[in-house]
Amino acid sequence: MYAWSNPWFRRSVLGLVALAAFTLLVGFVWLPSVHADFSAKGIWDSICRAAGMPSQWSGAVTPPKASAGTTNVVLTRDMTRPGAGDSVGRGATIAVQQCSMCHGAQGMSEANAPNLAGQYPEVVIKQLHDYKHGARSSAFMQTIAQKLTDKDIQDLASYYDSLPKARAATVRGDEPGAPALVRVGDPLRNIVPCVSCHGGIDHKIGTPWLEGMPKEYLLSQLKGFASGARRNDSFAQMRNVVRPMTADEINSVAEFYARREPVAGVR
Template identity: 30%
Template sequence: MSFRPAGFRPAVFGYAVALAFALTVSVVTAQDAKPATAASAAAPAAAGAAEHAAAPATEATAAVKPGDAAAGAGKAAACGACHGMDGNSSDSQYPKLAGQHESYIVRQVADFKSGKRANPVMMAMSATLSEQDVHDVGAYFATKTSLPGVADEALVEHGQTLYRQGDPTRGIPACMACHSIDGRGNPGAMYPQLTSQHAQYIEATLKAWHDGTSWGDDAHAKIMPGIAQKLDAKDITALASYIEGLHAAESGAAAPATP
């Protein structure tokens, strides 16, 4: 049996070309398919990883909500013994919390819990509160109004000068730069409301800062000790008295801190 060379070569050559083309297409198709397959397989894994990574953030966000004043009313009952049920303490050694910003109260309680701010009573009380409790209590007191106090007329001029102008020659900034012209503070920066605060509490706090007491080691906590150390005893007494008499009129304008 023999093949005719002239007929065999074209046929073989044609089959070879067809086979080569088919193999080439198969290889290219396979190569194109592999990344797609890998990508398809990786997509669920990536999505699962993303969901897993996002889960803690979602849980953390859901764990603590903005303070609920209604819920805080009941939780604040224990605070009333010292600070007054409406946040207006009758004992001037305890600060008024009425009208105080939620953000500031939350920060201070957190500092008591961590021991950054030392006070045996508050450290014990704060230990029983959850983070949500603190936000609720803060929201409750923020809805209350601080009752106006009275300044010593003899101290008003000195106190007002320091509060509104500071003393650049001694590097003392104006208090209102952070606490506002009427003492309402700045909740975003966690600068507290000072309006109508007890002079005794303000004086004791400024003296403690002056003598080296600190409520933490971060930059925010170092602001007031650094300023208080530049004040003398007369400055502190005048400022404390002026702040107690500082309050805003119903129209919103700052009222004179006078008796």
């Protein structure tokens, strides 16, 4: 071929090829590799990433890891029903041996641990799995949950569900004296009212019963969601609610839901 034997032509073609190879390397290998989330296995993945394809298509599906501090529990309707057979009795036996010293003989904590009496079963199940797998941290609870089997967790949830709730009535959407954030939220700051998930207007699956909890406990959890120290709430539901709130607002909603101290002269 005449053109190929011409050294100028040869040089410019080889130059173009080299330039193209260099650009591909920079664009698909070097640039993506300096991103913190670089996970591509080979150039094909890089090309798919660069073209904006979801990583599932390129075959790189990794199972979610709970150790990242977020939950991997998927809530199902089954979890909202107590276990069959002697589930409650077996749960009571484990509770007396391992839980009542902190959560109270009848699931009503004398200290600042959360009440478990009447807590929704799917909440107890989810939280115990989250402690067990490190998605929610607490030195005590992680150690204790590690030793519980799935059946133990189910039975404990059935037992606590069978006990009367701390305060018989849910906070209602229109309860007099309820802070505005509890009743109507704040649409301008995207704060959804507490009663639309925690009961009052609606109870969403996996949302804990708060009424009558120790104030210190409620405060510590709200602060944990605000700082991100607690981040096992699915879809960041609580973190989104709490982040725009001021310290005073957090304090007043905690006080409202908490076990209320008797006020002198009022019966």
